[in-house]
Amino acid sequence: MLDVALAPLGPWHAEATLRWLQDPVVAENIGLRSTASLERTQDFIARAAEDPTIAARAILEGGVHVGNVVLDHIDRHASKARLHVYVGEATARGRGVGKRAVALALDLAFGEVGVDKVWLTVHAGNANAKAVYLAAGFVVEGVHRAEFVLRGDRIDEIYMGVLRTDLARARA
Numbered sequence: 001m002l003d004v005a006l007a008p009l010g011p012w013h014a015e016a017t018l019r020w021l022q023d024p025v026v027a028e029n030i031g032l033r034s035t036a037s038l039e040r041t042q043d044f045i046a047r048a049a050e051d052p053t054i055a056a057r058a059i060l061e062g063g064v065h066v067g068n069v070v071l072d073h074i075d076r077h078a079s080k081a082r083l084h085v086y087v088g089e090a091t092a093r094g095r096g097v098g099k100r101a102v103a104l105a106l107d108l109a110f111g112e113v114g115v116d117k118v119w120l121t122v123h124a125g126n127a128n129a130k131a132v133y134l135a136a137g138f139v140v141e142g143v144h145r146a147e148f149v150l151r152g153d154r155i156d157e158i159y160m161g162v163l164r165t166d167l168a169r170a171r172a
């Protein structure tokens with residue numbers, strides 16, 4: 001049984017986060033635009049703790065920090081938020097940690113954060129991430145043609161969403 005939990009992202013998570021953002025597997029797949037630095041990472045973590053439109057959490061496996069989930073663009077009017085996830089520690093990938101972390105992130109979004117919809121985008125080549133999102137209850141809502149730039153190639157970006165009511169039905 002996997003022991004996966006989410007904890008508030010704090011300054012002590014900055015170094016591992018930076019290491020993962022410098023890993024091309026993470027940076028390319030999440031579409032990182034700027035070069036990561038410790039200062040930027042620390043700034044993001046400090047801002048996220050204060051900003052009501054962001055809920056950032058560390059993914060812990062057996063108490064060890066292995067990745068992050070971030071809900072941002074929390075929009076109270078439309079009652080929706082965007083989800084980002086990365087299991088940064090390569091040894092933690094492909095074992096179900098991402099799947100569990102996304103399920104916990106949805107509990108956070110529909111529970112404590114209190115929105116009614118979670119959306120995300122994923123590039124068309126990221127089959128692993130797509131599988132995780134579909135398993136969590138997301139559905140494909142559309143395709144933004146050639147909107148994602150991956151190593152210089154323009155590829156499709158898939159828009160996925162899950163409603164509070166979808167999840168209640170899927171988990172019933």
Ligand SMILES: CC(C)(COP(=O)(O)OP(=O)(O)OC[C@H]1O[C@@H](n2cnc3c(N)ncnc32)[C@H](O)[C@@H]1OP(=O)(O)O)[C@@H](O)C(=O)NCCC(=O)NCCS
Pocket residue numbers: 025026029030085086087088092093094095096097098099100121122123126127128129131132135
């Ligand atoms: C995407 C990511 C979060 C998934 O987390 P993970 O812990 O590696 O994934 P899990 O082990 O929970 O689940 C992987 C699922 O994808 C499936 N999968 C793996 N490779 C696949 C492939 N090439 N095609 C289809 N499905 C695939 C697995 O079979 C598994 O599904 P199952 O449990 O039904 O067998 C993680 O790999 C990651 O952080 N990658 C780098 C950053 C990234 O891509 N983030 C997402 C940006 S949108």
